[in-house]
Every structure is written in structure tokens, then in C-alpha cells.
Amino acid sequence: MSGHGAVIPMTSQKCGALTGQADVPGDKSISHRALILGALSVGETRIQGLLEGDDVLDTAKAMQVFGAEVIKHGGGAWSVHGVGVGGFSEPDCIINCGNSGTGVRLIMGAMATSPIVATFTGDQSLNKRPMARVTDPLALFGAQSYGRSEGRLPLTIMGANEAVPVHYKVPVPSAQVKSAVLLAGLNAPGQTVVIEKETTRDHTERMLVGFGAELSVEDNAKGRIITLTGQPELRPQDIIVPRDPSSAAFPICAALIVEGSDVLVPNIGLNPTRAGLFYTLQEMGADLEFENMREEGGEPVADLHAKYSPNMKGIEVPPERAASMIDEYPILSVVASFAHGVTRMHGVKELRVKESDRIEAMATGLRAAGVTVEDGPDWWHVHGLQGYVPGGTTAATHLDHRIAMSFLILGLGAENGMSIDDGVPVATSFPIFEPLMEQLGASIFRTGA
Helix, strand or coil: CCCCCCCCCEEEECCCCCEEECCCCECHHHHHHHHHHHHCEEEEEEEECCCCCHHHHHHHHHHHHCCCEEEEEECCEEEEEEECCCCCCCCCCCEECCCCHHHHHHHHHHHCCCCCEEEEECCCCHHHCCCHHHHHHHHHHCCEEECCHHHCCCEEEECCCCCCCCEEEECCCCHHHHHHHHHHHCCCCCEEEEEECCCCCCHHHHHHHHCCCEEEEEEECCEEEEEEECCCCECCCEEECCECHHHHHHHHHHHHHCCCCEEEEEEEECCCCCCHHHHHHHHCCCEEEEEEEEEECCEEEEEEEEECCCCCECCEECHHHHHHCHHHHHHHHHHHHHCECEEEEECCHHHHHCCCCHHHHHHHHHHHCCCEEEEECCEEEEECCCCCCCCCCEECCCCCHHHHHHHHHHHHHCCCCEEECCCHHHHHCCCCHHHHHHHHCCEEEECCC
16 A cells, blocks of 8 residues: 555455456556656656556656656656756655655665755555665765665665765665666766676666666676766657556466456567566466567567466476566466466565565465465465365455455455455556456455445
8 A cells, every 4th residue: 555545455256257458557667767767867758658556656746856847648648857867956845655666766866866865755565665775885876874774764865965986786686776776877977887696677777778878788707787877968758658567467367367268468568577477377388479579669569368278387487587577476376376286486585575575475365265385585385276276265465566466366266256455555556457357357346445
């Protein structure tokens, strides 16, 4: 929950075939970055297909507070009149990023090398998440931060008066940390170098190049080396946001587990650093096809066609794939519950520090629904029930949108449905989830006000 509504319990029930076209919203990761880089450009950036969920709207508000002019035109069309690199003005209020770890970490990076002070907060969930993983590298640029233990919010950052470029090796696979460092490097003279051992989603690198930054990427024995030359004049862009693969995962996975289903999800971004779930589902034997493959705005895009797949088998998901599907493990565990055999997921400790401890949240809820789950610090195994999942219980969402949607999808295939304690978090990333799923034929309803 992003703090924008009262608790709303919800229930989903076993339903008939899901059919039709699911037009999911724009990509959340790209939407955040389009707003921030638009604000750091000189001139007008025009954006089509922006995700208008709470997380992204909070980032739009933050860019306004930092001095950019952000205008909503309707139908997903927005424009940002930027202030240029180093042009952020000091905010006169606290920046509330709601539930968005991506938003707050990227914004911290974008302002950390300007001589201004900003205070950040969020909802109950976000304020529990560790921010030291970002504030530690930002300190290398000369920024100072003051917050609770582990850098948790509320937190104040004093931007560097005279920023210096840094050479930083990302200690854990995290696109948020990498992106925060790169955005900070924009206003530091010279070259900022980021090294990541495992490749994470690369939207920031692609968009920086699109906006005119001088950036190079090299893969060698040390890892993936990203070099950014600071203090460019970013050029405004016209951006078409592809539809979000993380949101697409929910109608796709629902189609795979509900008998007779046939669902098309068009215009989905298939950036190789984001598409791990879809390849994993295909390896499990899912009837999932990529149609009309093409490129839009520098990003690979396709229409995804999913059909009911009763013969999926559990597999061992390669640990090196984790970064490309880290947000999709909750819904993958739902599909794994309906498969034959055991699905093994390793190298996923990052799930412990997302909006909730997603391993614990999903394991607890799945066990209550009749599924056997084993878990450890950075792994979990789901024992499939060959299409028969009892369900019939209420799962705690822990203010986590992906946990909420995953259990609602599970209920569509479970014998006795499934309930969740709070559906409000869904609005942070997928504000049209309920009507979209109902249009396909899903039985999802609110059981409280």
C-alpha cells in the first residue's frame, strides 16, 4: 500500500477460460527513468504510454518539486520541461516516494551531486527498506546522508558541493544501485565507472545514450564495465514507453493455469535484462509464443500469446537468470504450484529485501493454500501439485503489490479460490489490474471497503 487508501480485502475464485486481449500498462522502470532524465534535460521531453500508477506519479511529483515542469495531457501522454544536469532546485517540502524503491533510489542519485538538500520518506513498507546500499556509493561523490539505521527512511541527503567522479563495483546485483550511481555521475566531472558482476536491467544505460550522454559498456573478465562521462547537456526526447513485462506476467500466468484459456498480451517490452520469466515458462513447457517481434524506441518488443498449459514441469531456474526476473519470482511460484515436479529457485536473496520479504510472504501463503515449499536465505523450492491446488485461505500481502496480485492469480486456478488481506498495494504498479482481469473472464472481487 502506498498510503493512498484504506485496506481493501479481496477474493478470487476458480473461473472458466480466460480469453481475449490484455492491454497492460506501460513499463514502470522505463516510466520512472523517462521522467527523471526528462527533468535533467534542457527542453521538452514528450512521453507516450507512461504508467500512471502511484509509484510513477510520485516520481512525477518529485520532479516538479525539484523544479521541472511536468504536465499530464491525458491518455498516457505527458511532457517534461527539464532544468538540465545540475539544474535541480532545492525542494521546499519532503519528497514522499510512497511505495517505490526504484523511484526513491533513482531520485537520490539524480540529486546527490547538486549542492542542495532534500528529505525523503515513503509509506510503511518503503520506510523499512535498506537505503545504505545507495547512500554508501553516493557518499563517494561527496554527498552526505542522515537517516535511521541502515539508511532507512525518513532520510535527508546533502548533495555534494564539489562532486567527484567515482569508480564503483556494485556489491549485489541491483539495477537501482547501478542507476543511482550513474545518475549521480551525470553531474560529476570526468568519468564515473560502474562495474557489475552480473548484468541487471539496462534501461538506464539505454536511455542515457538516447538522451545524448557519452556512455560505453564493456564486458570482460571483471564483469560488465559501464563508463559515463559527466556533465553532458542532455537532449530532450520523444519516448514511447513499451508495456510492462512485469505486469504482463499476471495475465500470462493466469492463462497458463486456468483451463481452456487463450490470452494475447500485445506490445510487451522484451529487454533481455527483463525477460527471464518468459524463457523460464517456456522451459517449463508453457504454451507461450512471442509474436510480431520488433524494436521500438531502442527496446525489443513482441506480442505474447499464452494458452492453458496443463503439462508444465518443474525446473531448476538458472541462478544467473535471477536479475532478469527478480520481480517475477512470486508469480512464477504460483505457476510452479500447478506444475508437475519441483521448481527450484536459487540466487534470489534480493527477494528478502524487496517491498516485503517475498520469499517468506509467498512461502507462507502457498503453504496455507496446500503447497509444499522449502526455503533458505537465498533459495526456495516449490513442489507442484499437478494442477490441483486447494487454496481456500487468506494470504497476507505485507503492503506488497506483487504478492497481492500473485495470490489473486492463484485463486483463479485453485479449487477453493484465494483471498488477500489488502488489495490496495496493486495500484502502485498495475492500477487497471481488476478491470483488465475481469474483462478476460476472471472472478476477482472486493470483499471489504
